[in-house]
Amino acid sequence: xxxxxxxxxxxxxxxxxxxxxxxxxxxxxxxxxxxxxxxxxxxxxxxxxxxxxxxxxxxxxxxxxxxxxxxxxxxxxxxxxxxxxxxxxxxxxxxxxxxxxxxxxxxxxxxxxxxxxxxxxxxxxxxxxxxxxxxxxxxxxxxxxxxxxxxxxxxxxxxxxxxxxxxxxxxxxxxxxxxxxxxxxxxxxxxxxxxxxxxxxxxxxxxxxxxxxxxxxxxxxxxxxxxxxxxxxxxxxxxxxxxxxxxxxxxxxxxxxxxxxxxxxxxxxxxxxxxxxxxxxxxxxxxxxxxxxxxxxxxxxxxxxxxxxx
Numbered sequence: 001x002x003x004x005x006x007x008x009x010x011x012x013x014x015x016x017x018x019x020x021x022x023x024x025x026x027x028x029x030x031x032x033x034x035x036x037x038x039x040x041x042x043x044x045x046x047x048x049x050x051x052x053x054x055x056x057x058x059x060x061x062x063x064x065x066x067x068x069x070x071x072x073x074x075x076x077x078x079x080x081x082x083x084x085x086x087x088x089x090x091x092x093x094x095x096x097x098x099x100x101x102x103x104x105x106x107x108x109x110x111x112x113x114x115x116x117x118x119x120x121x122x123x124x125x126x127x128x129x130x131x132x133x134x135x136x137x138x139x140x141x142x143x144x145x146x147x148x149x150x151x152x153x154x155x156x157x158x159x160x161x162x163x164x165x166x167x168x169x170x171x172x173x174x175x176x177x178x179x180x181x182x183x184x185x186x187x188x189x190x191x192x193x194x195x196x197x198x199x200x201x202x203x204x205x206x207x208x209x210x211x212x213x214x215x216x217x218x219x220x221x222x223x224x225x226x227x228x229x230x231x232x233x234x235x236x237x238x239x240x241x242x243x244x245x246x247x248x249x250x251x252x253x254x255x256x257x258x259x260x261x262x263x264x265x266x267x268x269x270x271x272x273x274x275x276x277x278x279x280x281x282x283x284x285x286x287x288x289x290x291x292x293x294x295x296x297x298x299x300x301x302x303x304x305x306x307x308x309x310x
Contacts, residue, residue, distance in 0.1 A: 016047075016048060016049035016050070016051055016184065016187060016188060016191075016250065017042060017047060017049070017050055017051065018051040018053060018076075018246060019033045019035075019050070019051070019052060019053060019056055020052075020053030020054050020055055020056055020078065021035060021036075021053075021054070021055035021056065022034060022035035022055070022056055022057075023035075023056075023057045023058075023059075024042075024050075024052070024056060024057070024058040024059070024062045025058070025059040025061065025062050026059060026061035026062045026064070026065050027041065029065070030042060030043065030044050030045070030065065031044055031062040031065050031066065033056075044065060044066055044069040044071045045069045047069075047071045048071065048072065048188065048191045048192075048195070048259060049071070049072050049073075049074060049187050049188060049190075049191040050066060050071055050072070050073050050074070051074050051076050051187060052073065052074065052075050052076065053076055053077070053078055054077065054078050058073075070195065072086065072190070072191040072194055072195065073086065074086050074187055074190065074191075076183075076187070083183075083186070083187075083211065086190065086194065086200075093197050094197060095197070096196055096197040096198050096267075096270075096272060097197055097198060097199055097202075099270060099272050100198050100199060100202050100213070100270060101199070101202060103204070103270060104202045104203075104204060110204055111132070113204045113269055113270060114132065114204050114205055115135075116268075116269045116271075117204065117205060117216060117219075117220065117269050118135050118139060118205075120220055120265070120268075120269060121139065121142070121219065121220060121223075122138075122139075122142065142223070143222075143223070146222075146223040146227050147160075147161065147227065150227050150228050150230075150231040151174075151231060153228075153231070154228075154231040154232055154234070154235035155235055156174055156231050156234050156235050158174065159172075161175065161178070162175055163175045163176070163178075163179055173234045173238040173241045174230060174231060174234045176241050176242065177229075177230035177231075177233050177234050177241045177242075177245045178226065178227065178230040180230075180241070180242050180245050180246065181225075181226035181227075181229055181230045181245050181248075181249050182218065182222065182226050184226075184246060184249045184250075185218045185221060185222065185225065185226050185249070186211070186214050186215070186218045188253060188258060188259070188262070189214050189217045189218045189221075189262055190211065190214045192217075192259065192262035192263055192266075193213060193214060193217065193262075193266070195263075196263045196266065198213065198266065199213060200212070200213050200214045201213065203215065203216045204216055205219070217262065217265070217266060220265060221256075221258065224256065225249070225252050225253070225256060225258065226249065229245060229248045229249055229252050230245055232248065233245045233248050
C-alpha cells in the first residue's frame, strides 16, 4: 500500500491536463502520453485532474498509477464539451458525504445551505423575506450584468448566452469560450468534490443529475473566473478560441489559487465545523488502508438524535 503521506494536498496540486488522440500508459512510477509528436511524462503526483478526450487509449497500469496518486480521471468529449465518466477520488473517508446527505434530505437545512450559497455568490446578505424564486431572479439579473459588464470592459459584442449543445460550431466565439471555460471549471470542482469525499450528485440548488453538486459549487466562481477569462480570450482574438481559453483558464486557476479554496468553501456553505477532520498533514486509518473495515451503524438514542439535529 502506497504511503499517502507522500502525496501533496489538493490545494498544492496543478489544476488539470487535457489530452486527446494519444495513448496514456504507465512508465516507471508515473505515466506518459504518446501522440504523433512524441512522448511526454505526466507529473501525476502533483496533478489534480486528467481529462481524456476523443481518440485516447489508457492502460490498466496507467489508471492504477493515477488512482494511487489521487489524480481524478475524467472521460470527456472534444474540447471538454461533454462529460462521460469519472474515476475514484483520493479520500476514503465518508463523514463529509454523510453530512451532505443529511442536509439534502432535510428541507429546512437544505434551504439554509441554498441561502448560504447565494450569499456567497452575491458577496452580501440575502433578504430573509425573499422567496427562493425571487432570489433566483436576482441571481439571473446578476449574471446578465456580469456578462454585459465583461463585454463592455473587453470591447466584445454581447448578444446573450446562446449555444446549441448539439452543434458546437454554430455558437459565436464568446459563447464557445464561455462553454469551454465553464466545462473546465466544472471538471476542477468535480475533482475537488470527490477528493474531499463529497458526492457530485447530491446538489442543493441543482438537483436530479449526477453532477448537481458540481454545478452548485462551480457557480460560486463563474463571475470571478470563467466569464472574464472567456471575454478576455475573445477580445485578444476569435481564432482557436477553445485551446486558448483552456490555457487562460489554467493560468487563472493558478492565480486565484482555486484548488486552495474549493474544499474550504464547501465546508463553509455546509457548515462542516466538526472536529472530524484530522490535523493538517495527518491521515485517517481508512485513508492509509482503503480496505480496512469500519464501524457498523447503530440507531441514535432520542437524546443523541436531538443533539445531532441541533
